[in-house]
Amino acid sequence: MPVRTPHFPDLLFDSAARLRRWEAALMGLLAAQGYRELHPSLVLRESLPEGALRFFDGDDLVALRWDFTVALAGLLARGFAAPPDRVAYAGAVFRRPVQPWEAVERFEVGCERIQPEGERSDEADVELACLLMAIPGALGLKNAILHLGHAALVRRPLEAEGLSGGLADGVVAALSRRAPHRVREVLKGHPAASRLAAHAEALLSELDGPGTLDALGASPYAHLLEGEREHMDRALKALLPILPANLELRVDLADVAGLGFYTGPTLRLWAPGAQQELAAGGRYDRLFPDLGRPWQAAGFCVRLSRLLDLAETRPDLFEPLP
Amino acid sequence: MTASTLLIAFPKGRLGDELVPKLAGTPLALDAQALKSRVLRIPTATPGVAALLLKGADLPRYVAAGVASLGIVGSDTLDEMDMDLLELADLGFGAxxxxxxxxxxxxxxxxxxxxxxxxxxxxxxxxxxxxxxxxxxxxxxxxxxxxxxxxxxxxxxxxxxxxxxxxxxxxxxxxxxxxxxxxSARLVAARGAYLSEPGRLRPLADQLTALLRREA
The missing domain is CATH 3.40.190.10 (Periplasmic binding protein-like II)
Incomplete structure (x- = not known):
């Protein structure tokens, strides 16, 4: 009797056609904005992480591509003296899932905006947000929500208080759970406990439109975060007038997902009622310097596998096909 | 119950024994007749909101998968399972x-x-x-x-x-x-449901917190 392994789902006719159509639509959208495709090898040989699908190629331990950003960064750092400023990618990544119901093979389309270090990044961040705002329309999603966050809103107060290691991880985990009481539990007895707990309350107080930024005023670190607040305010002023009718823009001050990677603004795309974000990205300025290249970068990834699942389980969220 | 019914996962056992009387007479009271039966999906006094009765160790999975939008579970269970869900409030009871x-x-x-x-x-x-x-x-x-x-x-x-x-x-x-x-008992929420539809879930979460903290 044939067994359909849930972690390696096969795509049958409609899903396979939808995947091809979506990939073409999104890559077309990116190409129209000057993003050129790079296709890093499916097999990677360097810095293989735990969650990767690893195997031996002769005596060499190798892994299937687990992340496009990492694969592209290696390719660009090795092969380019100066980076192409806009790159796009499409294909599959393979990694062991955190949640048991997630697939190992995941289809993604994404893009990266790369600049020399020191250049102003505001325009690049807004450019990426504008692109992400066009994604729901290209996919036929009836409605979507774009969450705008900023990694520094959590990282800078932690650094200012000298918190690192397990204690900092505990605070980030508590914020990820949106549990200010856990922040107090984690920091019990620490001299910065009351300040960071008040900051957590401020970050978690709202999940709404532009007015959410005002919540930062209640934080003990409001002064420290003035630059980030102004950056987010400028981004909102640029994005709100061009917001498509089917898209809602929300500020999520407590977005800590990928905090070890992201260094600046973060973006997450949701559909109402979807259980997982459908696209995510942000600024990650430490990636290329860590590889010896003085470049800064931001990008996002559209998680097509999640969208395919959503189209199966919630077809009502999508426009009917012509 | 309709497809748009909001499901709250309630624990069976020790925490559930404390929880059910606290909600009696409130808009989220569990239907007494259904509670006496062996049914595990129980209507509440609020149309469009129903409860699932689950073992504590299973409950976080239902919420993390988004089957139930909200749930109440002991922090000991949460710490053991480390599921990806939101923990909106320490409800104080069941300490x-x-x-x-x-x-x-x-x-x-x-x-x-x-x-x-x-x-x-x-x-x-x-x-x-x-x-x-x-x-x-x-x-x-x-x-x-x-x-x-x-x-x-x-x-x-x-x-x-x-x-x-x-x-x-x-x-x-x-x-x-x-x-x-x-x-102690914690109010948990499905990450996706809460972040993508805060206008739908937040009022219910606030209502549950207010009701259950009254006598905690």
């Missing part, structure tokens, strides 16, 4: 200690001195964390219920278990030798 318990006369120092310490527990993760903090090693004997019997029958030297009043411990001649942590 208990996670304790190391042994037969009367056995001290923490005598347990420390054992060359091969065996601890029976339903909470291996919390126990391992405590052992690491204390610089101890032990063989963990995983159990899912009636841990109190383990030291009496020689299955383990001591147990790590939840203690609320201490009545069960006393009935078995056991005493607490160390407190590893504290637990």
């Amino acid at each position: 208990c200690r996670l304790s190391l318990c042994a037969q009367e006369g056995v001290t923490l120092d005598s347990l420390r001195a054992k060359p091969h310490l065996r601890l029976a527990t339903k909470f291996p993760r919390a126990t391992e964390a405590w052992l690491t903090r204390e610089g101890l090693t032990a063989e963990l004997v995983p159990l899912s219920s009636s841990a109190e019997l383990a030291p009496l029958l020689g299955l383990a030297d001591a147990i790590v278990d939840l203690v609320q009043t201490g009545g069960t411990l006393r009935a078995h001649g056991l005493v607490e030798t160390a407190v590893l942590g504290h637990s």
